[in-house]
Amino acid sequence: MEGTQTLSARALLGLPLLGLPWALKPIFAAMVLGWAVSSTALIAIFFRDQPTPYFQDRKLVAQQMSSIKLDAPSHGAYYVVLMCVASVGYVLADVAADELSRDVATHHFGVSESPQAEDGVFQPVMTKYRVFAMLFCFLLMGVGMSGWGYGGDFDFSLDYTQVMLLVGLVALLPVLLLSFGVSETARERRSLRQSLREIWSLVHKRGLSNVLLCRFMGGVCAGVSATAVNPVAFYYAGVQPLNDTVVSFVAICVVLWGLNSVDKKGWDVDYRTVIVVGTIITLVLACGTTLFTIWGVVRSQWFWIGLP
16 A cells, blocks of 8 residues: 555544534444444454455565566555454453543542542553553554565565454453343433534633643644655665564553552652653654664664564
C-alpha cells in the first residue's frame, strides 16, 4: 500500500467519535456484540487470499522490474474496510467494558463514585494491566512477523491473514466468557441533547478546558505525519521488524515500571512541568532522528527506532 493509504487507515482506526453513540444508547449485550463484530471482521480477512506484494526485493535490478505487481496497492482497501469494522466492534465493547470496570471497582473494591475521590483502581492499576497485555502483542509481532516478506531475515513467518485469524479467534474468547459470566441490568437511554449540554457546561470550566485544549492540540500535532514515514524507515534506515519490536517491548517495560512506581510510592510533582519538558525532549529527539536520516547524516535502524 502507498503511504497515503497507510496513514488514512491509521486515522480511520483511531476515530474517537465512534464510542459516543454506544455510550448514550444502551444496547443489550453490547460487549458480546462488539467482540463478535470485531472477531468476525478479523476472521473474514483470513478467508481471502493474500495478494502478491508490489515487489519482493529491496534491491531490484532491470531484469526484475517485470515482476512488479502494479495492481497490488488496489487490494489494500479490502483490508482497511474490514479493519475499520473490527475497530467499531472493539470500541463498542470497550465502552461497555469501561462501565463494567467502574461498576466492579465501586461495588467490590470500595472506590468512590465521586470524581474528586482518590481512585486506586483505574489510575494506575487498570492502566498497568492493559499495558502489560500489550507485551504479548509485541512478542507475537516480533517472532511471527519478522520473515523475509516483512523486511526481516527470519526463515519463517506468519502471513498477514494468519495473524488476523489468530487475533480473531482470541477476540472470540470474550464473547464466550461474557455470554456465560456477566449478567446485565437494563438502564434508561440517555438524551444526546442533555449529554451535550453537560459536556458543554464542563468545557466552560477553566481547568477542564485547558486539559481538553492540550489533549486536542497534542492529538492533532501528534497525528501529523509524512506519507513517506514508512518508506523512509524501510529504505533509508533499514529498520527490521524484530528490532523495532524489541525496542517497543523495552519501552512498554519502562512504562510498566513507571506505573508501578507511581502506584507504590506516589508521584508528587508538577505535571505541567513534566508535560512541557517531556514534549520538548520528544520533539528534539524525533526531529533530529528524522532529519538526520533523510539527509543521510546517520542512517541506522537503531538510531531511527531507539531515540524516539
